Structure formats: structure tokens, C-alpha cells
Amino acid sequence: MxxxxxxxxxxxxxxxxxxxxxxxxxxxxxxxxxxxxxxxxxxxxxxxxxxxxxxxxxxxxxxxxxxxxxxxxxxxxxxxxxxxxxxxxxxxxxxxxxxxxxxxxxxxxxxxxxxxxxxxxxxxxxxxxxxxxxxxxxxxxxxxxxxxxxxxxxxxxxxxxxxxxxxxxxxxxxxxxxxxxxxxxxxxxxxxxxxxxxxxxxxxxxxxxxxxxxxxxxxxxxxxxxxxxxxxxxxxxxxxxxxxxxxxxxxxxxxxxxLVIRVPQSDDPTFKTVLEELRQEIDLMDEKLLRVLAERMKLVEKIGDYKKDNDITILQVARWNEIVETRTAYAKNLQLNKDFTQKLLEIIHSESIRKQNAIMNDFNEPSKA
CATH class of the missing domain: 3.20.20.70 (Aldolase class I)
Incomplete structure (x- = not known):
């Protein structure tokens, strides 16, 4: 906005x-x-x-x-x-x-x-x-x-x-x-x-x-x-x-x-064409990422239902530690920055907890706009 x-x-x-x-x-x-x-x-x-x-x-x-x-x-x-x-x-x-x-x-x-x-x-x-x-x-x-x-x-x-x-x-x-x-x-x-x-x-x-x-x-x-x-x-x-x-x-x-002074835009038509092609590839990648995240959250909701039926707490510290350890190691092999991976996992985990809390307690916490 x-x-x-x-x-x-x-x-x-x-x-x-x-x-x-x-x-x-x-x-x-x-x-x-x-x-x-x-x-x-x-x-x-x-x-x-x-x-x-x-x-x-x-x-x-x-x-x-x-x-x-x-x-x-x-x-x-x-x-x-x-x-x-x-x-x-x-x-x-x-x-x-x-x-x-x-x-x-x-x-x-x-x-x-x-x-x-x-x-x-x-x-x-x-x-x-x-x-x-x-x-x-x-x-x-x-x-x-x-x-x-x-x-x-x-x-x-x-x-x-x-x-x-x-x-x-x-x-x-x-x-x-x-x-x-x-x-x-x-x-x-x-x-x-x-x-x-x-x-x-x-x-x-x-x-x-x-x-x-x-x-x-x-x-x-x-x-x-x-x-x-x-x-x-x-x-x-x-x-x-x-x-x-x-x-x-x-x-x-x-x-x-x-200092290197760079400009925000270029009038070079070749540059514009190549940049637009690369951006289109990123757009497709972003669509895939969002689809995968949506599928992951559906699994989170199933887990929330299962925990509710069995009176199991939302947070499982051992599981969370396992996720952080294994995913950061895997991300390192993919040449992804460790801090970036950690922050991304924390954001996903926070949303997973929010969704499970809504399921298990029949109310929604406000999500960040």
C-alpha cells in the first residue's frame, strides 16, 4: 500500500x-x-x-x-x-x-x-x-x-x-x-x-x-x-x-x-530485453515457491487436526531443532546463506504455529499484513 x-x-x-x-x-x-x-x-x-x-x-x-x-x-x-x-x-x-x-x-x-x-x-x-x-x-x-x-x-x-x-x-x-x-x-x-x-x-x-x-x-x-x-x-x-x-x-x-555510482535504469534495449527475460524466470520461480508453501501449509493443518484429536502440544522442540539442523545443512550444500535460511525457517515455523493454534483452539490470531 x-x-x-x-x-x-x-x-x-x-x-x-x-x-x-x-x-x-x-x-x-x-x-x-x-x-x-x-x-x-x-x-x-x-x-x-x-x-x-x-x-x-x-x-x-x-x-x-x-x-x-x-x-x-x-x-x-x-x-x-x-x-x-x-x-x-x-x-x-x-x-x-x-x-x-x-x-x-x-x-x-x-x-x-x-x-x-x-x-x-x-x-x-x-x-x-x-x-x-x-x-x-x-x-x-x-x-x-x-x-x-x-x-x-x-x-x-x-x-x-x-x-x-x-x-x-x-x-x-x-x-x-x-x-x-x-x-x-x-x-x-x-x-x-x-x-x-x-x-x-x-x-x-x-x-x-x-x-x-x-x-x-x-x-x-x-x-x-x-x-x-x-x-x-x-x-x-x-x-x-x-x-x-x-x-x-x-x-x-x-x-x-x-564508491561506484550506479544508475537505477538503462535505456539500452539489449539490457532491457535480457533483464525482462530473467525477471520472467523469477516470476515463474516465485509461483512455484508459493505453490509449494501452500501445499506445506495444508500438511501443517492436517498435523494440527491430528494433534488436537490426541491432545498433543503445538510446539515440539526436538522436531523444531531437527528441522533447523537438517534444513540449514541442506541449504549450505545449495550455497544458500545460513542466516537467510534460518530466518526463512523461522517465518514458516511461525505461520505453522499460528495455523495449528487456530485449529486447536477454534480461533484465529491476527496475522501480519
Whole structure:
């Protein structure tokens, strides 16, 4: 299901000549000299269109550096103007909005900790009514696409049409190589539901480590995201916040030089013909897969009836362990990724339990739409 919004195309408020479109600057504004230095150093990188800096920093624990506050706004704005950038700052409440607009900030963004709270987002939306300013909306910390879309809708209903989403990953439940798990499927789902909405990737927060920024950036561009937000500092190791995930301008240039810029479509008739043929093969395969899954679920229903007649529990842990062990081993021989196989089996098993529960207890649990 797609949702219709009044969205101004990205190239109407951002130069489309710079590819990839890039937002760069330090995690936190630390001093006027720091902002002047980073703006000067970034001026040699043509892709940079927006200078960013954290002015107010929502920290997990009290006592951590929470940003320089309002006094940092002119540092950001003046440095951006001097070197021909637009300026961008995070806002978390109506007071931040008022102060940022008064200082002349060009672009605002709503952070992950704010997106998760509809009351805070609505406060920001109300403060922006009647204002013609671009707003970027980061995904919430938890993997809830409804909250992400809801924040975007609230701002759009307030009259903000220059909108873009920022994919910065989601807080992981288990330890992963990333600071925030990318969960690309959620960003893809957002693109499907809001096709007119530009999506920018924040590889700094996804990776949490400068060594991962290049690979995450490439993946984002290959998924047709329109730009990148990369935290850049004159001396990253001495940054006051998130030092590990920031890069120097020299490192940023190296990352950008290594990225492969691909296009979403081709006008080559041969390419189109071959691609269409391959897609038709995939369509047939998908039909077969769905038919097999439907047949499997019919067997699950028979098992549910049999268990009900004999008062046997739905979950059989030994059987489930056997399925996981044997199927993942078989999938490995077929050169299928282990994690993919595990997730697929879990989805099938969850639906099997739902169907058996409906049979054995004469009611249906709601299935995910």
C-alpha cells in the first residue's frame, strides 16, 4: 500500500549535479574554530552540499557532553555561508526549532530519539507550520516503520513538503558488527510505501566505526538511496562525541573516490530485453515457491487436526531443532546463506504455529499484513 503525500522533489531544493549528494560535518559543534576548519577542508570535496553539526546532543546518560547549545548555531551557519554550503542541525523540540530558524539554519533534521516520540514530533511540526524549510527525518531507534512514517506524515500535514528520510539503522537486540543494525528491508519498505520520498543513508551511525563507512555507503547507493550523511571531523580521534565513527576530510575523499555510482535504469534495449527475460524466470520461480508453501501449509493443518484429536502440544522442540539442523545443512550444500535460511525457517515455523493454534483452539490470531 502506497501513501500519497505532497513531497517536493529532492532536486528542487538540493543540487542534483553533486553525486552522491553528501551531508558532511562533525557529530558535534565544538568551537567556532573547529567549524571554520572543517568547512574549509570540506570545500575541496565537490560532493558536499550541506554542512552539518550537532548543536544539541540527546545523550543516553546524564553527564555526557550534550552539545554546546544555542551559541554553536552561528558557528555552523557562518561557516556554511562562507564556503557555499547549506547548514543543517538537529532539533528535538519547539525551542530548538525557534532558535535554529532565528539563527538562519537552512535544513533541520529530527533525530532517532525524537522520531520515536509522536508528542515530540507533533511539537516540532506545530512549530514549523507556515515555514518553508527542508526537514530530514531519521528512523526511530527501534525497527518500527509506522513510527517513521508517522513522523513524516505529521510534518507533511504541517505544510512541510521538502522532506527526506534518513536511514541510520536500528538498535540491535544482539551483538552485530554494526552499531545500529541496517535492516535494509525496512528502508526498502519505506521506499515502496512512499515512493516519492527521498531517502538518505547515515553510514556513520549504522557502522559506528569508520572502517565500515565505505561498505555501508556503497550498499546504500546500490539500493538507490539519494545521498549520504557522513560525520567528518578535522581530527576524528579527538572528537568530543562518537570519535570512532567520524572520518577526516582526507578519509572522506578516499571513501567517495572508491564508491561506484550506479544508475537505477538503462535505456539500452539489449539490457532491457535480457533483464525482462530473467525477471520472467523469477516470476515463474516465485509461483512455484508459493505453490509449494501452500501445499506445506495444508500438511501443517492436517498435523494440527491430528494433534488436537490426541491432545498433543503445538510446539515440539526436538522436531523444531531437527528441522533447523537438517534444513540449514541442506541449504549450505545449495550455497544458500545460513542466516537467510534460518530466518526463512523461522517465518514458516511461525505461520505453522499460528495455523495449528487456530485449529486447536477454534480461533484465529491476527496475522501480519
Amino acid at each position: 502506497t501513501i500519497v503525500m505532497n513531497i517536493t522533489p529532492l532536486n528542487a531544493w538540493i543540487s542534483s549535479e553533486k553525486k552522491p549528494f553528501l551531508i558532511a560535518g562533525p557529530c558535534s559543534a565544538e568551537s567556532e574554530a573547529q567549524m571554520e576548519t572543517i568547512a574549509s577542508q570540506l570545500s575541496e570535496i565537490k560532493a558536499v552540499g550541506i554542512l552539518r553539526a550537532g548543536i544539541w546532543k540527546p545523550r543516553t546518560r546524564p553527564g555526557d557532553f550534550e552539545g554546546v547549545g544555542e551559541k554553536g548555531l552561528p558557528w555552523l551557519v557562518n561557516a556554511a555561508k562562507k564556503y557555499g554550503y547549506k547548514s543543517a542541525a538537529e532539533v528535538a523540540n519547539a525551542s530548538h526549532v525557534e532558535k535554529a530558524l532565528s539563527a538562519g539554519v537552512d535544513i533541520l533534521w529530527v533525530g532517532a530519539r525524537t522520531t520515536v516520540n509522536p508528542f515530540s514530533v507533533q511539537e516540532i511540526a506545530d512549530a514549523l507550520k507556515g515555514k518553508d524549510i527542508p526537514v530530514l527525518v531519521k528512523n526511530p531507534v527501534n525497527p518500527d516503520i509506522g513510527l517513521w512514517m508517522g513522523a513524516i506524515e505529521r510534518l507533511n500535514r504541517a505544510g512541510i513538503t521538502k522532506l527526506a528520510a534518513v536511514h541510520r539503522g536500528f538498535s540491535p537486540v544482539e551483538k552485530t558488527p554494526f552499531r545500529n543494525e541496517p535492516m535494509w528491508e525496512i528502508a526498502i519498505d519505506l521506499k515502496r510505501k512512499l515512493p516519492e520520498l527521498p531517502i538518505i543513508c547515515d553510514p556513520s551511525h549504522i557502522g559506528g566505526d569508520r572502517a565500515l563507512i565505505e561498505s555501508v555507503s556503497q550498499k546504500a547507493l546500490d539500493l538507490d538511496m539519494q545521498g549520504l550523511m557522513i560525520e567528518t571531523h578535522p581530527d576524528p580521534d579527538k572528537a568530543w562525541t562518537d570519535a570512532k565513527q567520524q572520518v577526516s576530510p582526507k578519509q572522506l575523499k578516499s571513501i567517495l573516490d572508491n
